[in-house]
Amino acid sequence: MKNLFRIFSICLFSANSYAQSIISEPEVAEGDSPVAQAQIAIIPEPVSLMKKAGTFTLPENISIQASKSEDLQQAIVVLSERIETATGKFVSRVTTANHPTIKLIINPQPDAQLGMEGYKLNVNPTQIVISANKPAGIFWGVQSLIQLFPVEIESKEMVENVKWKLPCVDVIDYPKLGWRGLMFDVARHFFTKEEVKKFIDNMVRYKFNLLHFHLTDDEGWRIEIKGLPKLTEVGAWSVQKTGTFGDFIPPTANEPRTYGGFYTQEDIKELVQYAQDRFVNIMPEIDVPGHSLAAIASYPELSCTPDAVNYKVRSGEKIMDWSRGAPPLALVDNTLCPANEKVYTFLDTVITQIAKLFPFEYIHMGGDEAPHNFWEKNDQVKALMQREGLKTIPQVQAYFEKRVEQIVVSKGKKFMGWDEILEGGVSPTASVMSWRGLKYGIQASKDKHNLVMSPTDFAYLDYMQADQITEPKVYASLRLNKAYQFNPIPAGADPKFIIGGQANLWTEQIFNFRQVQYMLWPRAFAISESVWSPIEKKNWTSFIDRTEEHFKRLDLAEIKYSPAIYDPVFTVKRNADKQLIIELTPEIEGLDIYYSFDNSSPDRFYPKYTGALTAPKDASMLRVITYKGKQVVGRLISMPISDLQKRAK
Numbered sequence: 001m002k003n004l005f006r007i008f009s010i011c012l013f014s015a016n017s018y019a020q021s022i023i024s025e026p027e028v029a030e031g032d033s034p035v036a037q038a039q040i041a042i043i044p045e046p047v048s049l050m051k052k053a054g055t056f057t058l059p060e061n062i063s064i065q066a067s068k069s070e071d072l073q074q075a076i077v078v079l080s081e082r083i084e085t086a087t088g089k090f091v092s093r094v095t096t097a098n099h100p101t102i103k104l105i106i107n108p109q110p111d112a113q114l115g116m117e118g119y120k121l122n123v124n125p126t127q128i129v130i131s132a133n134k135p136a137g138i139f140w141g142v143q144s145l146i147q148l149f150p151v152e153i154e155s156k157e158m159v160e161n162v163k164w165k166l167p168c169v170d171v172i173d174y175p176k177l178g179w180r181g182l183m184f185d186v187a188r189h190f191f192t193k194e195e196v197k198k199f200i201d202n203m204v205r206y207k208f209n210l211l212h213f214h215l216t217d218d219e220g221w222r223i224e225i226k227g228l229p230k231l232t233e234v235g236a237w238s239v240q241k242t243g244t245f246g247d248f249i250p251p252t253a254n255e256p257r258t259y260g261g262f263y264t265q266e267d268i269k270e271l272v273q274y275a276q277d278r279f280v281n282i283m284p285e286i287d288v289p290g291h292s293l294a295a296i297a298s299y300p301e302l303s304c305t306p307d308a309v310n311y312k313v314r315s316g317e318k319i320m321d322w323s324r325g326a327p328p329l330a331l332v333d334n335t336l337c338p339a340n341e342k343v344y345t346f347l348d349t350v351i352t353q354i355a356k357l358f359p360f361e362y363i364h365m366g367g368d369e370a371p372h373n374f375w376e377k378n379d380q381v382k383a384l385m386q387r388e389g390l391k392t393i394p395q396v397q398a399y400f401e402k403r404v405e406q407i408v409v410s411k412g413k414k415f416m417g418w419d420e421i422l423e424g425g426v427s428p429t430a431s432v433m434s435w436r437g438l439k440y441g442i443q444a445s446k447d448k449h450n451l452v453m454s455p456t457d458f459a460y461l462d463y464m465q466a467d468q469i470t471e472p473k474v475y476a477s478l479r480l481n482k483a484y485q486f487n488p489i490p491a492g493a494d495p496k497f498i499i500g501g502q503a504n505l506w507t508e509q510i511f512n513f514r515q516v517q518y519m520l521w522p523r524a525f526a527i528s529e530s531v532w533s534p535i536e537k538k539n540w541t542s543f544i545d546r547t548e549e550h551f552k553r554l555d556l557a558e559i560k561y562s563p564a565i566y567d568p569v570f571t572v573k574r575n576a577d578k579q580l581i582i583e584l585t586p587e588i589e590g591l592d593i594y595y596s597f598d599n600s601s602p603d604r605f606y607p608k609y610t611g612a613l614t615a616p617k618d619a620s621m622l623r624v625i626t627y628k629g630k631q632v633v634g635r636l637i638s639m640p641i642s643d644l645q646k647r648a649k
């Protein structure tokens with residue numbers, strides 16, 4: 001609240017100590033001004049941006065005037081804080097002024113083109129105006145405005161010697177999709193309430209408006225449910241492990257189960273409010289019937305498997321056999337029992353409270369990757385099949401999903417599940433999140449289900465974005481250029497039913513919040529442009545130029561990102577003589593790659609890569625580094641030749 005107080009305080013004297021530090025410049029002809037030539041780098045690309053003659057210079061006395069100002073409080077706070085922190089100038093909020101610096105206007109008559117979230121942004125030589133139909137539009141307009149400032153606006157402390165000039169522009173902008181989501185898995189690793197707030201702060205910079213909160217999984221139950229205390233006394237805690245998740249040695253009985261955490265209901269209310277203030281909805285996910293080991297370890301009676309009394313919250317040890325593909329073969333039964341009425345009573349209790357805590361219209365109930373091998377052998381499930389006339393195990397899951405949907409609907413909410421819910425006969429009112437590729441979403445749209453596109457091929461941000469030699473190992477890769485190809489409204493789909501697009505950040509291999517950021521950016525830039533900007537506005541070259549500008553912004557904002565675009569892609573094959581042929585392909589243009597085979601670290605005075613390499617016979621290591629002109633931009637990558645030999649097999 002301290003900063004709120006600051007912006008309400010009127011600046012009494014303009015020659016404050018901060019103002020002294022802004023060096024005044026001799027006037028330059030407009031055409032020569034660096035800012036006139038500076039690249040405009042807004043992400044996501046607006047619908048329309050017209051550059052005009054002239055520049056706007058931030059004055060010493062800055063005032064923001066807002067119509068219907070209560071609703072615009074957050075937009076004012078965000079903008080004022082950013083300006084005050086980086087420039088050291090005070091920003092006053094005024095209700096009347098002859099010529100406020102920045103005007104935020106809610107249109108008295110709605111402008112149909114702008115819809116609920118669109119805005120117009122006019123930067124003129126002496127005034128900035130943002131207008132919108134709704135406060136959300138003003139908020140997104142403020143994000144674009146901040147991106148028009150010099151990059152130093154992102155600084156966490158005052159920056160001296162900056163010319164606070166902006167190019168004059170007219171922007172008209174509105175989103176392609178009303179659901180622009182990022183999924184955050186806080187179950188595999190727990191992230192604190194403050195980290196979730198930071199996640200929200202980061203996502204709104206790029207106009208994401210939906211946080212899909214993956215709250216439960218085999219590794220943790222993260223939300224307090226009154227009347228079911230073991231969910232958080234037992235289900236929220238595992239044994240701390242560090243290394244490669246999925247390959248950990250099973251914990252012993254006496255290792256402390258103190259790793260994890262959960263959100264109290266008060267925490268959840270605080271997060272929901274925090275998100276709402278920033279025009280973000282939070283959609284909770286309770287992932288059932290699979291992915292439920294934390295719930296089962298807390299209440300073993302929810303399982304059909306008697307041995308569940310011995311089950312523990314997963315600490316990253318192997319519990320599934322994926323060798324024959326999906327659905328996996330469970331080594332421990334991590335499913336809720338579809339044939340046990342206690343399960344539906346349990347879910348009723350959980351969903352009743354979830355529905356009250358989260359105002360968003362949807363509750364996501366999972367449904368993915370439920371292994372069926374324990375159900376196939378279970379007498380209770382067999383009896384259920386007979387009683388209900390279910391012929392196949394997928395029909396058993398469909399029965400479960402329909403019962404869960406009834407509970408969700410009885411609490412006044414809409415039911416959403418991962419695309420596996422389409423199997424075995426889905427209810428016509430269920431909404432689908434398509435993840436196993438676009439085709440399930442395309443089919444769901446044809447079958448008239450509301451759906452959100454979040455396909456693994458384009459939108460799984462837990463996948464590796466650079467060579468596996470530099471990344472925590474995950475079973476698949478997604479480079480930035482592929483993420484940029486994400487089209488949430490693909491050919492063949494009925495667009496009427498595509499309510500959104502989103503990217504998913506699973507956190508099995510993400511142990512801390514810096515790595516969360518590293519995995520998000522810049523790929524979430526690509527997703528944001530895919531779900532906001534018109535497809536004809538997307539342009540890879542322009543996107544990369546803007547991405548590089550935003551790297552400077554993230555550096556100043558102290559947000560981590562991946563520099564993977566500067567790392568070459570390694571491809572290997574063998575020639576007729578069985579020699580290893582190594583190709584290095586930069587992901588973007590304008591890079592020079594230098595290399596060594598002699599174990600020393602290359603720089604730009606080393607051999608430059610110009611074509612496929614053959615490793616000298618005795619070489620054990622290929623080291624590469626990437627430059628842009630004289631500036632090193634890539635990471636030093638040390639690639640064992642033995643690794644490449646394996647890849648060439």
Ligand code: ACM
Nearest residue numbers: 368369418435504
């Ligand atoms: C998923 O990735 N299992 C939805």
